Amino acid sequence: MPLKEYMGLSQINGPLIFVENVGNVGYNEVVEVNFRQEKRIGQVVQISDKFAVIQVFQGTEGLNINETRVKFLGKTLQVKVSEEILGRIFNGIGEPIDGGVDIINGVYQDINGSPINPASRMYPRNFIQTGVSAIDGLMTLIRGQKLPIFSGNGLPHNRLAVQITKQAKIKGEESGNFAIVFAAMGIKHDDAQFMLSSFEESGAIKNVVTFLNLADDPTIERIATPRVALTAAEYLAFEKDMHVLVILTDMTNYCEALRELSTSRGEVPSRKGYPGYLYSDLASMYERAGMIRDKKGSVTQIPILSMPNDDITHPIPDLTGYITEGQIVLSRELQRKGVYPPIGILPSLSRLMKDGIGEGYTRADHPHVSSQLFAAYSRVQEVRALASIIGEEELTNIDRRYLKFGDAFEKEFLSQGYDEDRSIEETLALGWKLLGNLPQSELTRVSEDELKRYYKEIKES
């Protein structure tokens, strides 16, 4: 069927253009917007028998009403995927920008994907050892999980993400089948550069697929970037049996772009001006993590988002937390104390941890030790609050021991080097060593057998 091209627009409003008297156009169809020598890509966001509303990914700057030509391509937004994409760098809508050749062999896939049938999913249980004690011990990452990092400006989320990707491994498995899909949405050049050069140093670059939409790239393109990246990840995981780790950064920039688009479409805003469908929209991406019965590969997601003003109740972290299977929250207070990685463990959580640790996965005492460490560290916070009012001298003996435990915990357990890779056994041994700061009667979450086997009280000098 010949593709029709329409000349002239009826209206331009923000990233949206309106074309009248179109026929045979489908909802969500891709369009080519041609203006003089320049080609842009857009998508139909509303259609009636009289007009079509199109969002232009590269923005509408420089377009005019009468000279702009619009060609409807008769298909939804697709990206070409094959194994050739490994090691390549693309822009936010999947076009190569590393100077290399175009992807020759490959199949086109709709970037929106399709929801995984809940009855086809396989429940994720494989523990991924990240080598970071706070994560492995207390908020274990599981293959097929979506575990975001909630961060703030100036906190080392990029370093932590790089450390996780460098060190991540499944026990007793070769690492050959491992790929990283890295999607950058509106991040700074320096940050992107840091991530890419770190991948290069670690030798992982040939297994990294990169989609870059940097801070000065078109805003609306960001709407497509994570979807393009996830389509690539799904292809590698479910067609090519690879274990794919997807890093999406920064989701806050994505949501800002969505808000901009929604506002220019004149939609009814919900909290803080974000559209009412922000939850469903985020879910359509986060839910693309997982494993499928009878398939070997997996998609694990680590989305990174910076909490505006460090506010965890802001709609973006809030809705994300409702969809993802836990969260790793970075703490500015720990950062000030010089702790790296500054993981605030009390608000952090891994929901899939309960079924991926313990006997047969890590070690039988792991669930109890981690619960005990959480409970004890939570008590430390109370004692510290009390100590700041009445002074340390006035505390009871037990409370003083909690303080000591808290300091040691932050210094020895949470803190570790950027290149330090701790095994799960080392992490658990460290946990037990620190619990030795507390008397046995305080340790109600671990069993008596475990106490006999691992617990050694550190007597006060």
Next chain:
Amino acid sequence: MNKKSGKIYMINGPVVKAREMTGVMMHEVVKVGKLKLTGEVIVLEGDTATIQVYEETSGLKPGEPVEMSGELLSVMLGPGLVGSVFDGIQRPLEVLRSKSGDFLQRGVTAEPLDFEKQWDVEVLVNEGDQIEEGQVVAKVKETSAVEHRIMVPPHISGKVTKVKKPGKYKLDTVLMVVESESGKHEIKLYQNWPVRVPRPYKERLAPSEPLVTGQRVIDTFFPISKGGAAAIPGGFGTGKTVTQHQLAKWADADIILYIGCGERGNEMTEVLEEFPKLTDPRSGKPLMERTILIANTSNMPVSAREASIYTGVTIAEYFRDMGYNVALMADSTSRWAEALREISGRLEEMPAEEGFPPYLSSRIAEFYERAGRVKILGPEDKNGSISIIGAVSPPGGDFSEPVTTHTKRFVRCFWALDKSLANARHYPSISWLDSYSEYTTELVDWFAQNVNTDFSKLSKRAMSLLSEDNNLQQIIKLVGEDVLPDDQKLIVRVANILKVGYLQQSAFSEVDAFCDMHKQYEMLRIILMYYDRASSLISKGVAISEVLEEKIVNTLMRMKESVPNEKLDQFKQIEKTIGSFFDSLDEKYESAKEA
């Protein structure tokens, strides 16, 4: 047959408008476009209809046909429901998997129930019998745990003719024909019912019996009755889903309906993998044999999410009408409310609070009011019930938002989840200060007859200790525990035993995940006995360090794990140990006084 059809003229996300739709009914099911996507009519204006489409609308074009079906959005009710997993509009997900693979494709349809399967049918009526609506006319052993009762659909009664003999039949076999004044009605193994219309019953009854959940904080302090409605609000990470799963596993209902409404796919998978392996502590049968799942995860179409709640509650009503006690868990009603908001926005309706439509509160009320204990239709004097437990996910954990506040108006049981408890890994993180249950007074008699006459008294005493402790904690935060007098210190310590040894209950513990009512009573009794004896010693001037013997306190904290449900006589031993500990303290004190 040539079905009537109209034409699409506008598409905006899941909302599609069509012309030439004269004759279509409100809430009629339609097939939209060449792909035949399932949709439902939600607004009619002249010959135009606004349709919400239950599948992704990408690629749909103006001018494509919309085919009418002449039927309202309905569910199919019959043998085969139990143990199945459906999406929001009752498509069987296992069947879709075999038809279209691991990803959900559009336009694929499948009958909700298996029409090929042969069921062993026991027929209960004879030729010539007069039968009435709701009467059980046949029985099918659906699973080892559930007897499926084939009922006369509502509004039908008359004389039975053409009865089939007992035997093996498929779903669409005509079991009998009922002759009434209005004509002849065929009775098959299944019936259909529109989801938005509550099924009829004779009369509503007052609550009288608790839905025993095996969760101490709920059963002891904030019980829900059979036929009651409860809400579990909590920010993310406070354990709503784990609590819902616990209730689905251990509640003493005959049928469990679990609606995963706009939540995570992996959570549904967890239920699917775990439930067949777990056994019901009462019947000893696999839990999956009494469970029906509706999975409309967050990435599945938002309009089907709106429908999933109604699909679920209608199936629940069908089993209630058989005389069963049904428990329905909806996780999460906030996602359902958001679906209403999203569709309302696409319809360009005037928004009320936070963009939600003004009819939000009446929709919430309609849903929770479908819970209840009722006298069911039919000649026999039988009762059935539906208990609804809805999770609420307030944005930012703020309970003053519209969905939580409106829900609070229509439920009588409120289990508030507390972020600070969850952060300290105190699970279930149900706050004993902010939660309430209005059923407590109505259930006093049941507890007295079935557990112990002083159960309610003990529960009240324990709660007052906990609330006194809360006041003392304010002081401790300011000046530390050391300055409190010994009797108040004792309250703080006993409250701690209650928090750690009673309220905390691990969902993953083999022994403690489910706690029998009698075990709850014994534990409570022994903890309070400890408090009474300790406080009488302290009032005589004995130092608190004497009564806080580490071994005894440890025994109290660990009895939830050390005593299994089936070995309750072990409590006698614990009671004896504690008794003799205090006896010797008493003696020591008496002899010291004499000296």
